Amino acid sequence: xxxxxxxxxxxxxxxxxxxxxxxxSMLAVAVYMVAGAVGFGIFYGLTASGLAGMxxxxxxxxxxxxxxxxxxxxxxxxxxxxxxxxxxxxxRGGQTLGxxxxxxxxxxxxxxxxxxxxxxxxxxxxLLGIGNLWIVINDDKRALQDRMTRSEVVVLSKEANQMRxxxxx
Numbered sequence: 001x002x003x004x005x006x007x008x009x010x011x012x013x014x015x016x017x018x019x020x021x022x023x024x025s026m027l028a029v030a031v032y033m034v035a036g037a038v039g040f041g042i043f044y045g046l047t048a049s050g051l052a053g054m055x056x057x058x059x060x061x062x063x064x065x066x067x068x069x070x071x072x073x074x075x076x077x078x079x080x081x082x083x084x085x086x087x088x089x090x091x092r093g094g095q096t097l098g099x100x101x102x103x104x105x106x107x108x109x110x111x112x113x114x115x116x117x118x119x120x121x122x123x124x125x126x127l128l129g130i131g132n133l134w135i136v137i138n139d140d141k142r143a144l145q146d147r148m149t150r151s152e153v154v155v156l157s158k159e160a161n162q163m164r165x166x167x168x169x
Contacts, residue, residue, distance in 0.1 A: 007111035009154035011141035012104050017132055017153060023098025028082050035081035039074050040064065087119035099153075103161045106153050114151060122149050 044060050046052035052070070057063040064070050089096040091114050094105040106114060106122070114122070122145045125131055131144030146152050 007107075007109065009105075009156055009160070012102075012153040012155050013141055014132060014135045016102055016104065016155065017135070017143075020096070020098040020102040020104050021129060021132075023101055024086075024096045025098075027097055028085060031082050031085045032078055035078050039077045043070065043074065083120060083123050086123060087116055090114050090119040090122065091116045100161065103156045103158065104153050105156050105161075106151055108151055114149070118149050118151065121145075122151065125149060 054063045055067050090106050094107045125145035125148040134144045
């Protein structure tokens, strides 16, 4: 969705992004815990029904963590759930809850919201947040993930950050 009203806001600096990331990390931990519980429940159901073997382990959690294929699939599940949390927020309205608190929005320079594919690409290019260090050494306030996905993080005015704009309207 295109919102040209948001096309001319200033780009966010490192410390403002860091503040939003601290807020969002708490939400990401909650998503991680829920995804972990759901994933464990699914695995427990698979072992109880005999569709997944215990591989000589006595406890389900030992089988999950001690069998490389099970553990790998479980970790992939957790990463996908947390990544999807960010991608959904970024593609729907350009903001996570932490970003709303700091009046930040991710968008293309013309004000257009990111697609899901671009949002996932931002996650990969952020290199677990290390891509934000690029802001410190450059004057244009664009992180590595901004450059690689042709997007930007802007600071919205209080008016532009109102709930009516949350879904890009």
